Amino acid sequence: MNGYTHMVVGGLCGGLPVALSIAEQKLGFPIAGHALYPFVGILPAIIGALGPDIDMxxxxxxxxxxxxxxxxxxxxxxxxxxxxxxxxxxxxxxxxxxxxxxxxxxxxxxxxxxxxxxxxxHRQETHSGLVMLILLLPNIYIVRFTPAGLFTSVLLSGWSGFCIGWLSHLLADSFNKKGVPWLYPFSKKYFRLSSFVTGTQGETMFRNFCIVLFVTVYVVLILSRLPPIK
Ligand SMILES: [Zn+2]
Structure with missing residues (x-):
């Protein structure tokens, strides 16, 4: 997938926790004394979605x-x-x-x-599930070893957004013809869910489908949590 598609999908994935926070009418969610602010993660999610392609x-x-x-x-x-x-x-x-x-x-x-x-x-080390797990380590460190505070909560929220964006890239590339080596370096097998080719009409269809799907999920999520009309 090209950079534009990854940015769109990354932003849409980063929007999911935001939709949940709107539905729950909460600015943030507590995690072991820290707070996760979904809106802080939107921009990092878009940036993180470009991350795995630093190999190009x-x-x-x-x-x-x-x-x-x-x-x-x-x-x-x-x-x-x-x-x-x-x-x-x-x-x-x-x-x-x-x-x-x-x-x-x-x-x-x-x-x-x-x-x-x-x-x-290209599409090897940075597209591995192992790197995805390594990227989560700073979050584990913050939650386990740093004192709770606004700064660490913002850091946690931003880095979580970045990880969501990175993950969205691997998921989106899994719909690409080449696929993703999720188990690299343990296995060099490329996994794929469909065969869209980068830069074609198929990719545009995939991107538009994601927009419709995510917006539908946001709306359903928010409407399902609204109090019933009496
Ligand atoms: Zn990629």
């Missing part, structure tokens, strides 16, 4: 992430280099070390992510 250098997500990573590696690399010189010559070494360590970690992570993004093959 010419996709919207691929271009954006590569540009961001290039900037992150260059910027943090220069800072690490300058701070290392400060530490080596002993000028304000205590402060420099305090800043150098997180900068070096950020630089290392940026380099590793760049290597991963440039090495991974």
């Amino acid at each position: 250098p010419n996709s919207k997500g691929g271009k954006t992430v590569r540009a961001f990573l290039k900037t992150a590696v260059t910027f943090s690399g220069v800072i690490v280099l300058i701070l290392s010189i400060y530490v080596c010559i002993g000028v304000k070494s205590e402060n420099a070390v305090d800043v150098l360590i997180p900068c070096a970690i950020f630089f290392g992570l940026s380099c590793c992510t760049t290597m991963f993004v440039t090495k991974c093959k």
